[in-house]
Amino acid sequence: MKLLNISYEKYKLDNGLEVILHQNKNLPMVVVNIWYKVGSAQEVKGKTGIAHLFEHMMFQGSENVAKEMHFRYIQEAGGTLNGSTSFDRTNYYEKGPSNFLEVALWLESDRMGYLLPALDQDKLDNQKDVVYNERLERYDNQPYGLAWELLITNLYNKSHPYSWSTIGFADDIKNYTLADVKNFFRTYYAPNNATLVIAGDFKRDIAVSLVEKYFADIKNGQIVNPLKISNGKLTQNKIITHKDNVQLERIYLSWLSDKAYCKDDAALDILSDLLTGSKNSRLYKTLVFENEIAQDVTAFQFSGKYGGHFTIVATAKPDKSIDEIKSGIFNIISDLTKNGITSKELEKSKTGIKSSFVFSLQYLDSLADHLNSYNFYLNEPNSFSYDLERYNKVEEEDIIHVTDKYLSNPYIELRIVPKDNES
Amino acid sequence: MKFDRSEKPSISSKLIFKMPSYDKFVLKNNLDVYFIKKDALPIIKINIVIYAGSKFEQPGKKGISNLLTMCIDEGAGEFDSLQLSEQFDLLGVQFSVSGNNDTIQLTLQTLKENFGKAIELIGKILISPHFDEKDFKREKRKILTSLKQLKDDPDYLASTSFKSLLFGKSNPYSFPFLGLEKDINNIINEEVVSYYRNYILPNNSFIVIVGDISNKELKGSLDKYILRWKTGIFDAQFKSTDKSDEKVVYIVDKKDSVQTEIRTGHHAAKRNSEDYFPKHLLNTILGGQFSSRINLNLREKQGYTYGAGSSYNYYKDSAYFSVSTSVGIENSANALNEIFKELNKIRDGVTEEELKFAKSSIVRKFPLSFETNSQVASYFIGKVIYDLPDDYFDSYINNINSVTIEDVNKAAQDSILPELATTVLVGDKEKLIPQLEGKDFGKVEVINNF
Numbered sequence: 064m065k066l067l068n069i070s071y072e073k074y075k076l077d078n079g080l081e082v083i084l085h086q087n088k089n090l091p092m093v094v095v096n097i098w099y100k101v102g103s104a105q106e107v108k109g110k111t112g113i114a115h116l117f118e119h120m121m122f123q124g125s126e127n128v129a130k131e132m133h134f135r136y137i138q139e140a141g142g143t144l145n146g147s148t149s150f151d152r153t154n155y156y157e158k159g160p161s162n163f164l165e166v167a168l169w170l171e172s173d174r175m176g177y178l179l180p181a182l183d184q185d186k187l188d189n190q191k192d193v194v195y196n197e198r199l200e201r202y203d204n205q206p207y208g209l210a211w212e213l214l215i216t217n218l219y220n221k222s223h224p225y226s227w228s229t230i231g232f233a234d235d236i237k238n239y240t241l242a243d244v245k246n247f248f249r250t251y252y253a254p255n256n257a258t259l260v261i262a263g264d265f266k267r268d269i270a271v272s273l274v275e276k277y278f279a280d281i282k283n284g285q286i287v288n289p290l291k292i293s294n295g296k297l298t299q300n301k302i303i304t305h306k307d308n309v310q311l312e313r314i315y316l317s318w319l320s321d322k323a324y325c326k327d328d329a330a331l332d333i334l335s336d337l338l339t340g341s342k343n344s345r346l347y348k349t350l351v352f353e354n355e356i357a358q359d360v361t362a363f364q365f366s367g368k369y370g371g372h373f374t375i376v377a378t379a380k381p382d383k384s385i386d387e388i389k390s391g392i393f394n395i396i397s398d399l400t401k402n403g404i405t406s407k408e409l410e411k412s413k414t415g416i417k418s419s420f421v422f423s424l425q426y427l428d429s430l431a432d433h434l435n436s437y438n439f440y441l442n443e444p445n446s447f448s449y450d451l452e453r454y455n456k457v458e459e460e461d462i463i464h465v466t467d468k469y470l471s472n473p474y475i476e477l478r479i480v481p482k483d484n485e486s
Numbered sequence: 487m488k489f490d491r492s493e494k495p496s497i498s499s500k501l502i503f504k505m506p507s508y509d510k511f512v513l514k515n516n517l518d519v520y521f522i523k524k525d526a527l528p529i530i531k532i533n534i535v536i537y538a539g540s541k542f543e544q545p546g547k548k549g550i551s552n553l554l555t556m557c558i559d560e561g562a563g564e565f566d567s568l569q570l571s572e573q574f575d576l577l578g579v580q581f582s583v584s585g586n587n588d589t590i591q592l593t594l595q596t597l598k599e600n601f602g603k604a605i606e607l608i609g610k611i612l613i614s615p616h617f618d619e620k621d622f623k624r625e626k627r628k629i630l631t632s633l634k635q636l637k638d639d640p641d642y643l644a645s646t647s648f649k650s651l652l653f654g655k656s657n658p659y660s661f662p663f664l665g666l667e668k669d670i671n672n673i674i675n676e677e678v679v680s681y682y683r684n685y686i687l688p689n690n691s692f693i694v695i696v697g698d699i700s701n702k703e704l705k706g707s708l709d710k711y712i713l714r715w716k717t718g719i720f721d722a723q724f725k726s727t728d729k730s731d732e733k734v735v736y737i738v739d740k741k742d743s744v745q746t747e748i749r750t751g752h753h754a755a756k757r758n759s760e761d762y763f764p765k766h767l768l769n770t771i772l773g774g775q776f777s778s779r780i781n782l783n784l785r786e787k788q789g790y791t792y793g794a795g796s797s798y799n800y801y802k803d804s805a806y807f808s809v810s811t812s813v814g815i816e817n818s819a820n821a822l823n824e825i826f827k828e829l830n831k832i833r834d835g836v837t838e839e840e841l842k843f844a845k846s847s848i849v850r851k852f853p854l855s856f857e858t859n860s861q862v863a864s865y866f867i868g869k870v871i872y873d874l875p876d877d878y879f880d881s882y883i884n885n886i887n888s889v890t891i892e893d894v895n896k897a898a899q900d901s902i903l904p905e906l907a908t909t910v911l912v913g914d915k916e917k918l919i920p921q922l923e924g925k926d927f928g929k930v931e932v933i934n935n936f
Contacts, residue, residue: 091501092854126491127492131782138851139847139850140847141847141849141850141851161501166494166495173491192790193785204744308743311634341575378635381634415575418578422580425527
């Protein structure tokens with residue numbers, strides 16, 4: 064598809080900073096998006112969550128930008144900003160009118176090169192409190208909010224870096240020291256460990272010289288080697304029951320699966336859509352629509368650089384048992400493995416995926432983030448067509464194959480049940 | 487290259503941004519059509535907005551309009567529920583039905599190539615929905631279960647209980663769009679069908695279309711598939727009387743919460759009132775964005791919360807101001823104290839510098855509001871619902887820039903009223919009551935079962 068051929072220019076500064084430029088003059092706006100190749104996977108035991116803490120510390124000012132001023136300068140310029148942390152990477156992005164580009168680059172470069180002189184114990188203590196509250200708000204105080212953490216800590220073996228969540232364990236959050244934070248910064252927040260994407264309406268030569276002006280003097284750091292991971296296997300099923308402030312029981316079934324962009328990743332994505340992506344999808348239709356034993360059901364393939372897992376989640380209707388749901392799920396899986404799927408089902412999934420690729424092009428910030436993502440995982444920013452093609456190539460037999468290959472293995476079964484229910 | 491890093495780069499160049507213009511026409515069945523052409527990508531967004539929100543529900547029937555949104559696409563024309571859903575899937579069309587207190591909306595996003603077929607399907611849904619008893623019963627069971635689940639959701643509990651207590655039971659805006667469990671139990675399919683007949687009418691609706699299509703093709707498709715949607719007579723009578731504000735703290739008990747959800751606020755003037763722009767600037771300074779006073783204090787200074795903010799919230803016929811945040815339970819009274827401090831402080835006035843900052847932020851961000859088809863559609867929908875002037879978008883920047891500091895300070899006096907604030911705390915009452923002793927947030931009432 065011609066639309067999905069996104070033009071770009073990629074080059075490197077002497078200090079190793081990778082730069083990707085994409086011009087798009089639909090609107091007078093521009094996006095700056097930086098990926099640091101560090102996520103929670105690079106953390107060590109006892110200090111989990113520190114990569115995510117950084118996402119906070121990076122907004123606390125740097126040598127030439129006072130505390131709180133990072134936000135203020137971007138907002139004053141009419142921009143919006145945020146950051147996010149995953150297992151594999153941390154990103155920071157600003158979107159604003161095209162004349163804010165220099166301000167954004169100035170701010171990003173100051174915190175890449177000159178964060179430590181402005182870092183102190185007060186700022187750290189304040190953001191430890193904020194992150195602790197973030198954990199309470201988004202995980203501990205949310206119904207079913209601890210499910211993800213419970214799943215991954217049990218699914219991946221203890222030495223695998225996906226066996227803790229990006230927010231970090233509550234005790235670890237309280238224990239970071241200023242030295243921990245400084246060391247983490249020196250190791251991972253160097254230009255040679257980052258990629259800067261500029262997308263939108265800007266003049267190419269001006270952007271190149273601004274990047275040179277603001278980033279070229281930042282010293283490169285040590286080379287960060289990829290992690291060496293041994294992907295273990297689950298040898299037997301594991302059942303975990305967790306009591307929570309919820310009214311309805313919920314069951315999670317999770318299998319280790321394939322990594323991002325690896326052979327079976329796309330077929331597993333399509334499988335999740337075939338199972339729960341629409342009213343006619345296999346699990347939804349049977350469990351929710353026809354039999355009404357589940358209130359909702361969702362399946363998804365999570366995949367990262369160092370691992371992946373396929374998960375099915377269903378909430379029981381009041382007075383329905385999760386055992387009934389569980390056997391319903393396994394019946395449908397075994398039917399699928401035995402009898403396959405129809406070409407129409409596959410066609411619907413592919414059509415939906417194609418449309419969503421086109422719909423997503425409306426968002427300049429998502430486009431910029433995709434350039435960074437494709438560059439990180441595939442070493443080719445313009446991989447939109449390649450990515451879509453991965454899905455187009457999936458055939459009916461591939462679905463049967465991946466279902467059998469992964470979903471017949473041992474799994475983690477997590478049951479979240481109401482507190483007052485004596486089960 | 488040597489330069490002084492401590493010097494912030496200036497923003498010199500002026501932006502040239504042209505507002506998308508719109509075309510308005512009326513179909514023969516009295517449906518108002520607003521069309522905004524946007525052809526950077528082969529995508530079209532369609533929003534059908536119907537004045538059939540939950541505020542029109544009779545007492546004892548709270549939940550009908552939501553049931554209607556759940557049932558209207560459960561089969562239409564020659565398709566049953568599953569077949570209809572499949573038709574959308576085969577086109578790669580994203581379709582949904584949603585609602586709020588004022589309106590029900592049918593929303594659809596499609597690739598250009600499938601526009602005609604998508605409009606045909608939406609026409610069937612509007613004109614010949616099945617409303618089968620079997621589907622109705624299933625959807626009713628689904629919403630009753632959802633409401634049960636939402637009892638665990640602190641954010642939903644806080645927002646709905648706050649609105650209910652602020653508006654009072656005699657105001658239709660006090661009820662959640664999803665309805666009340668006891669009412670839903672008694673609603674029957676025929677009542678949903680009659681709500682459909684009474685309100686889902688072209689002359690009670692408008693449609694906003696944004697995207698890559700020619701005027702001619704658009705009119706052709708609408709005439710072909712939407713004209714059979716017949717004009718009818720409806721009862722548009724709606725009165726809302728706001729309960730008078732009173733300084734009270736309601737504790738909605740949620741045992742074992744590790745956090746307290748806080749909402750506090752009072753009524754405000756409607757969206758199309760004259761002081762909208764001063765209030766918008768005022769709120770931007772007070773709590774509208776990350777670097778506003780409330781968040782900087784509660785999050786960046788005190789570390790009480792992950793985030794805190796304030797907003798003026800608008801309905802077609804009412805409005806209110808509120809502050810919201812969630813904090814560790816031990817800091818509930820401290821946080822509330824800081825919120826009241828900020829509300830009182832801003833009544834003393836803002837600084838020229840703050841106003842300049844707020845104006846700059848709003849004016850420069852304006853072009854970004856028109857990036858996607860959905861954004862453009864939602865801005866036009868707001869303009870129609872709130873009955874804003876035709877040149878609203880063209881004069882927007884001018885209207886912001888011409889607000890004076892006196893206007894903002896007057897708005898603070900008129901529209902920030904901590905002495906009349908209704909406060910809701912969703913959390914563990916055993917831990918909350920002792921914290922509130924001797925504090926001046928208003929008399930305390932405990933609600934055990936909201």
